[in-house]
Amino acid sequence: MSERPAIILDCDPGHDDALALAVAARFTELVGVTTVSGNVGIESTTRNARVVLDLVAPEVDVHRGAARPLIVEPFFAEYVHGESGLDGADLPAPSRAPASDDAVAYLIETCRRREGLWLVPTGPLTNIALALRQAPDLAERIAGISLMGGGSFGNTTAAAEFNFFCDPHAAAIVMDYGGPLIMAGLDVTHRFQATPPRIERLRALPGRVPQLFAELLTFFSGTYVSRHDVMGGAAMHDVCAVLAITHPELFTADERHVAVETDGAITRGMSLIDERRLIDRPASNTRVLRTIDADAAFELLVESMPTA
Numbered sequence: 001m002s003e004r005p006a007i008i009l010d011c012d013p014g015h016d017d018a019l020a021l022a023v024a025a026r027f028t029e030l031v032g033v034t035t036v037s038g039n040v041g042i043e044s045t046t047r048n049a050r051v052v053l054d055l056v057a058p059e060v061d062v063h064r065g066a067a068r069p070l071i072v073e074p075f076f077a078e079y080v081h082g083e084s085g086l087d088g089a090d091l092p093a094p095s096r097a098p099a100s101d102d103a104v105a106y107l108i109e110t111c112r113r114r115e116g117l118w119l120v121p122t123g124p125l126t127n128i129a130l131a132l133r134q135a136p137d138l139a140e141r142i143a144g145i146s147l148m149g150g151g152s153f154g155n156t157t158a159a160a161e162f163n164f165f166c167d168p169h170a171a172a173i174v175m176d177y178g179g180p181l182i183m184a185g186l187d188v189t190h191r192f193q194a195t196p197p198r199i200e201r202l203r204a205l206p207g208r209v210p211q212l213f214a215e216l217l218t219f220f221s222g223t224y225v226s227r228h229d230v231m232g233g234a235a236m237h238d239v240c241a242v243l244a245i246t247h248p249e250l251f252t253a254d255e256r257h258v259a260v261e262t263d264g265a266i267t268r269g270m271s272l273i274d275e276r277r278l279i280d281r282p283a284s285n286t287r288v289l290r291t292i293d294a295d296a297a298f299e300l301l302v303e304s305m306p307t308a
Helices: 015-027 042-056 103-113 126-134 162-166 168-175 196-203 208-227 237-246 294-303
Strands: 006-011 029-035 062-064 118-121 144-148 181-184 251-256 258-260 271-273 286-292
Touching: 006 015, 006 103, 006 237, 015 029, 015 042, 015 208, 015 237, 015 294, 029 042, 029 103, 042 062, 042 208, 062 103, 103 126, 118 126, 118 237, 126 168, 144 237, 162 168, 168 258, 181 237, 196 208, 196 294, 237 251, 237 286, 237 294
Parallel strands: 006 029, 006 118, 029 062, 118 144, 144 181, 181 286
Antiparallel strands: 251 286, 258 271
16 A cells, blocks of 8 residues: 555444454545444434544544435344444443534535545445535545445345445436446455454454454354355455555456446345446446455454554
């Protein structure tokens, strides 16, 4: 990594969002954090973001965002992350309230004031879509968007990944925004798992923070292993969206056109990756991540842990 990219991380913590915050705090200039309803409701995701930042980057502010999707009814994932969104560890109370209750305004103002920021959404794309709709000029002001979402298969339905399923209309807006776009979908994130040896590696680190993350991953992996035929641990989805811009050499990728189904009765939220070799296929709009060097990625996760 030659320099630390400046980012705003838009998230819905969520265990894997917590990991993404830790990695972003270590390897990026984390300008700010915005929250969205997703894994759990907006009050819980905002609280969780503040709690995690208190552990890894206490100086960074949190801005509360959208409490519901653009059109469809809210859908949550307590069945994966627990009632709090971060079950599994005895976490401290947040140090303070959000810096604002208008994440969209924060995104617009910050990206206009400081051009060249990366937006890194790891939850439903509601905030990002609203910001792009209200301020279309952002498309030319930001460095790009590196998101976790989509894939050639689903995890919430047979067709749809969770983030795209939760707000398919927002996902469709973002996929069509016209600037640099990186998609860390399930194809790559399922290759990066919190296996028992990796969790124990964190647990062996000195300091309180690695122990808390090990406890969180133990809970998170437990839900994954119990719900899948063959999984060695939880998929560390959201970390991939951060590493894609800090350590792109960890990944293989292809340039593809990706569209999102918004209204299908059984395909809502499906990301359709155009794999055709036809000359008249649509121009690519997305860098689709395919594989990850999971061992090297986990070493960076270890390196991101505060051990004092």
